[in-house]
Amino acid sequence: MKRADKRDYLIDVAMQMFNRGGFRGTGIDEIMAETGIAKTTLYRHFASKDELIIAALxxxxxxxxxxxxxxxxxxxxxxxxxxxxxxxxxxxxxxxxxxxxxxxxxxxxxxxxxxxxxxxxxxxxxxxxxxxxxxxxxxxxxxxxxxxxxxxxxxxxxxxxxxxxxxxxxxxxxxxxxxxxxxxxxxxxxxxxxxxxxxxxxxxxxxxx
Amino acid sequence: MKRADKRDYLIDVAMQMFNRGGFRGTGIDEIMAETGIAKTTLYRHFASKDELIIAALxxxxxxxxxxxxxxxxxxxxxxxxxxxxxxxxxxxxxxxxxxxxxxxxxxxxxxxxxxxxxxxxxxxxxxxxxxxxxxxxxxxxxxxxxxxxxxxxxxxxxxxxxxxxxxxxxxxxxxxxxxxxxxxxxxxxxxxxxxxxxxxxxxxxxxxx
DNA sequence: TTGAATATGTACTCGTCGGTATCGTTTTAC
DNA sequence: GTAAAACGATACCGACGAGTACATATTCAA
Structure with missing residues (x-):
């Protein structure tokens, strides 16, 4: 998966999970587990959870x-x-x-x-x-x-x-x-x-x- | 303040704070600080934060x-x-x-x-x-x-x-x-x-x- | 007045969660 | 083919939040 695709995938899955479990209710670790993407990688794409949320929205x-x-x-x-x-x-x-x-x-x-x-x-x-x-x-x-x-x-x-x-x-x-x-x-x-x-x-x- | 009044006061202040800062966003400690009621007392009235929320609602x-x-x-x-x-x-x-x-x-x-x-x-x-x-x-x-x-x-x-x-x-x-x-x-x-x-x-x- | 219930304050446990560090491996670009 | 960038795994940190323990003080009823 290309870098840009990975970012998109991350956003899509995260949004789905936020929908299901709420924003504060969904942890970074769960998003990791669901996407199979490492935490390090996630934080290379987004500076913080808030930025991930903003991107998803x-x-x-x-x-x-x-x-x-x-x-x-x-x-x-x-x-x-x-x-x-x-x-x-x-x-x-x-x-x-x-x-x-x-x-x-x-x-x-x-x-x-x-x-x-x-x-x-x-x-x-x-x-x-x-x-x-x-x-x-x-x-x-x-x-x-x-x-x-x-x-x-x-x-x-x-x-x-x-x-x-x-x-x-x-x-x-x-x-x-x-x-x-x-x-x-x-x-x-x-x-x-x-x-x-x-x-x-x-x-x-x-x-x- | 009587016991029952204290309970009521707790509920009222908590509800106000939940309104302002959200339910998950408002911590027990903040409610303590705002009401001046000790944590022990709070937990004698409500078994958990969830129960406080339910009572407030x-x-x-x-x-x-x-x-x-x-x-x-x-x-x-x-x-x-x-x-x-x-x-x-x-x-x-x-x-x-x-x-x-x-x-x-x-x-x-x-x-x-x-x-x-x-x-x-x-x-x-x-x-x-x-x-x-x-x-x-x-x-x-x-x-x-x-x-x-x-x-x-x-x-x-x-x-x-x-x-x-x-x-x-x-x-x-x-x-x-x-x-x-x-x-x-x-x-x-x-x-x-x-x-x-x-x-x-x-x-x-x-x-x- | 005395004993039981209730309050306070503080300190502590324990789990979770956001975020970082490190390091070895893979992919990509040229 | 090689250097640079991206990735993964795991371990870790620090903060915070819910809930408990405990020792002390206050109220109140009999």
């Missing part, structure tokens, strides 16, 4: 945003449908057996000092996510796209937290109510929000609460 | 649900207004300088094994929260209250995560857009959802996505 940020983007572009050409498609992708993520909530939110909880570089990394990720939503909202011709994008993001984050704690599959909620997934419930909420937003932006400016 | 669960309940009951008699009032209380919480995201969600991230008693405690808390929302939704005469309550809870959780990472005050979002708070944006979304739900439940059963 950075790569994950890129990857998830890319995936979302391509998923949305393939889903439809209609801007409104595209906005809704983000919930379909969310659904896939949540249903996937590895789902353990949003690792970025988890990182923000574990490294809760706002000035900590890891927290900053998380903030950057969410800003970019929000910016992408804003782009989609703008394309759909909805007024006050910043605000509406925030609402959509909230629905996403909420669905993730909900599914994480209450269980996406079976445990407590989903099973009780047919087979409707958490993400699809969020999607349905988004549908109503979009309908309402379309109505107000097509007519006169209207104040709703 | 349990008390916080009671307290927050009680606060919400009384806030809502004082806010209005109209069931719909009551549902919306939950967002006003959310607003107060988020704006409060101590806000660091939801400690329950943080706990679920840090103790991410689903069978861990701390995770279970978190799950229980969210179930109770959800049940209360369901109660409010039912009172408002909205159909499929379980589902709708889930949507409201998602909006809440989403607003909390959003404000935690992106900053409720100033940092990146709120300041840019006038003085509108994250919670009030979520509230506005809830308004639209309620309006849509009222419309469909007053007429014929209607399938919306």
């Amino acid at each position: 950075a790569k994950s940020d890129e990857a998830t945003r890319d995936e979302l983007r391509t998923f949305v572009e393939r889903a439809s050409n209609d801007p409104t449908e595209r906005l809704l498609a983000t919930f379909d992708q969310l659904d896939i993520w949540i249903r996937d057996g590895e789902f353990k909530g949003c690792p970025f939110v988890a990182a923000a909880s574990e490294f809760c000092d706002v000035n900590h570089p890891i927290f900053q990394q998380v903030r950057m990720h969410k800003r970019l996510y929000l910016a992408y939503f804003e782009e989609l909202v703008r394309a759909a011709g909805i007024s006050d796209p910043k605000r509406f994008a925030a609402q959509i993001l909230m629905l996403h984050e909420g669905a993730v937290a909900f599914a994480h704690v209450l269980g996406s599959d079976g445990t407590s909620f989903a099973k009780a109510r047919g087979a409707e997934s958490v993400a699809s419930i969020a999607r349905s909420a988004a549908t109503h929000l979009i309908a309402a937003a379309m109505k107000t932006s097509s007519g006169e400016a209207e104040i709703v609460n | 349990a008390k916080s669960d009671e307290a927050t649900r009680d606060e919400l309940r009384t806030f809502v009951e004082r806010a209005s008699n109209d069931p719909t207004e009551r549902l919306l009032a939950t967002f006003d209380q959310l607003d107060i919480w988020i704006r409060d300088g101590e806000f660091k995201g939801c400690p329950f969600v943080a706990a679920a991230s840090e103790f991410c094994d689903v069978n861990h008693p701390i995770f279970q405690q978190v799950r229980m808390h969210k179930r109770l929260y959800l049940a209360y929302f369901e109660e409010l939704v039912r009172a408002a005469g909205i159909s499929d209250p379980k589902r709708f309550a889930a949507q409201i809870l998602m909006l809440h959780e989403g607003a909390v995560a959003f404000a935690h990472v992106l900053g409720s005050d100033g940092t990146s979002f709120a300041k840019a857009r006038g003085a509108e708070s994250v919670a009030s944006i979520a509230r506005s979304a809830a308004t639209h959802l309620i309006a849509a739900a009222m419309k469909t439940s007053s007429g014929e059963a209607e399938i919306v996505n």
Whole structure:
């Protein structure tokens, strides 16, 4: 394995383990054991555990945003449908057996000092996510796209937290109510929000609460 | 200070510190230093740190649900207004300088094994929260209250995560857009959802996505 | 007042975890 | 083919954190 590949492999495995066991909860030694890469080598690639975490989050940020983007572009050409498609992708993520909530939110909880570089990394990720939503909202011709994008993001984050704690599959909620997934419930909420937003932006400016 | 009071004081201070510095991030020694209570005494009250955490979460669960309940009951008699009032209380919480995201969600991230008693405690808390929302939704005469309550809870959780990472005050979002708070944006979304739900439940059963 | 329960303080154990040092081996680049 | 860089293994360090032991002081009930 080439040097660069080794670095990438390290990042990938580490991210997976952080997801499963938390950031503070996953030790360097465990990452060593799992990857089969020596500690010395690890520390030649990353100056510290924190830097490994940051690198892992950075790569994950890129990857998830890319995936979302391509998923949305393939889903439809209609801007409104595209906005809704983000919930379909969310659904896939949540249903996937590895789902353990949003690792970025988890990182923000574990490294809760706002000035900590890891927290900053998380903030950057969410800003970019929000910016992408804003782009989609703008394309759909909805007024006050910043605000509406925030609402959509909230629905996403909420669905993730909900599914994480209450269980996406079976445990407590989903099973009780047919087979409707958490993400699809969020999607349905988004549908109503979009309908309402379309109505107000097509007519006169209207104040709703 | 009486024994029981000491226990309570311990729990309160610990919870505050967990909020600020995370659960794993806050050491027993720091709690000692902050409370002025000796380690021996602490361990006479709680068998382990985990039990202290569980006790702290349990008390916080009671307290927050009680606060919400009384806030809502004082806010209005109209069931719909009551549902919306939950967002006003959310607003107060988020704006409060101590806000660091939801400690329950943080706990679920840090103790991410689903069978861990701390995770279970978190799950229980969210179930109770959800049940209360369901109660409010039912009172408002909205159909499929379980589902709708889930949507409201998602909006809440989403607003909390959003404000935690992106900053409720100033940092990146709120300041840019006038003085509108994250919670009030979520509230506005809830308004639209309620309006849509009222419309469909007053007429014929209607399938919306 | 006296005895039992409870508190304090300090010092200690013991495991873990992040990070380093050393040294011999393998790979890569030219 | 050879030098330089990268890798692996193992042992190690220092810090910290959870939890205990123990000897002393304080409260409180009978």
